[in-house]
Amino acid sequence: MEILNKIFLGDCADILKEFPDNSVDLIFTSPPYADQRQKTYGGVSPDEYVDWFLPRSEQLLRILKPTGTFILNIKERVVDGERHSYVIELILAMKKQGWLWTEEFIWHKKNSYPGKWPNRFRDNWERLIQFNKNKKFNMYQQQVMVPVGDWAKDRLSNLSQTDKTRDESKVGSGFGKNISNWLGRNLVYPTNVIHMATECSNRNHSAVFPIELPKWFIRLFTQPNDVVLDPFVGSGTTAVAAAQMGRCYAGIEINPEYIDVSLNRLTQIQIQLPDIVEEQEIYQTS
Amino acid sequence: MEILNKIFLGDCADILKEFPDNSVDLIFTSPPYADQRQKTYGGVSPDEYVDWFLPRSEQLLRILKPTGTFILNIKERVVDGERHSYVIELILAMKKQGWLWTEEFIWHKKNSYPGKWPNRFRDNWERLIQFNKNKKFNMYQQQVMVPVGDWAKDRLSNLSQTDKTRDESKVGSGFGKNISNWLGRNLVYPTNVIHMATECSNRNHSAVFPIELPKWFIRLFTQPNDVVLDPFVGSGTTAVAAAQMGRCYAGIEINPEYIDVSLNRLTQIQIQLPDIVEEQEIYQTS
DNA sequence: GTTCCGCATGAATCGATAG
């Protein structure tokens, strides 16, 4: 089946079976969180979530290239006063399925939903769990480098004498050498904490994450013309991000209304493409 | 056994058995992370970590008051290219043990050391996992309120032009006082993402977390004269924090060298106490 | 054309009320 630059209507548990093996470079998705009120996907309850997800992640494991990466954006809900355990149970289950749990990024949502409760504060972060098929995978770190902040300059000036020598003598891991290289540049590598605000005032399409989020990972894990898949593509944000950056996209969505939104947005990209040849760098701000 | 304001030498698996039931208001600790180097801290390997921790958490559950809270600072190590699963397995095991997994705070470490690996970025966050005995527990949210974001920024920029110069010419340090005046009027509740820099090199003791971290949770979960326990107290940072804030402390440490460091620091607190009657508020900055 | 202010809007959660 030809999968490039298409949005498929249906349950990804079915559609993915038609995808060829080892055909996708990056999977970025934010599946519907466990929610009893949710109508789509039959309203997956927290207790059933792992069993519901595993057949889909099994297909994702098959179609991902050996050098590819799977980024899963998810957060556990509060159920009966406790954080539910379905997310961490899912990680363990996917490891048994054959996935490698390489890393967990934190998405620090600078503008989380307001509210006050006697026993907890506002939830200001979500998980971005990185799974891989092999220990060796493609990663283009220099594509997401960020400018050195003021705090970094101050810290580096402090490091110059004491910490530098201390680290070299203590561990011998060559930190001091790296620091000296760092000084001459104005760009540094980011960390595994990503600071981004949610887009909460978009009337045309309500994306659950800002488009800068998939763009950051597309930049990090793919090159132009690589294939980016979102099996729960929703209003098409991941596909739009891929298209704007010259990557091939593939999207799957079970809700017909969202399909139309995606296609409209992607059509606009086609029109605008000549104007955005020079993609401007997007930096996360701390 | 009398436990108040003492540091015990020994393995907390043994010492805790002497503690009476329901005697502690807050447990804050950063246990030795699983480490393959067998020499430090007795060397708990990642695969054995859960089994090693569970007898200790069982005692902690017994001695915690029904209204108390357990904050566990931990982060999984990278083993063979993967994040090891002992932390999330520990959460599941402690739930079976009877703990409620109320929340997971993120400690965003603003200044981690630079470093570079081909397959991952610098690790800039740690988990602060909140466990409780009951759904109802003590929480004093107003004690950790922070200045409102945008409003504070605007006022700061205004102050930098007019008021700042005026106050600086007067006293030299009047700027801080000026800020504290309008800070008290516009405070909001924080979130579950805590921004704190790691403590810089300290000659006498190398703490794994800044003292502001236990102070933040002591402020949030206890009142004066409540009991704060750290079963892996190390160089005594948690105990010092509790003492400085007028709480009773109890600490357990297996390494005799650390015991001396703790006692020295706590003795200094006793001397300084009259001078720090008025505890200044500590705000986390984003 | 800038800057400023008002206002709607979010992957939310708790507790009370109703069936």
Add this chain to the structure above:
DNA sequence: ACTATCGATTCATGCGGAA
């Protein structure tokens, strides 16, 4: 007793209209 619905609470962001 157990589930479903609803109101109250709360704050960073971006838009549009006003000065």
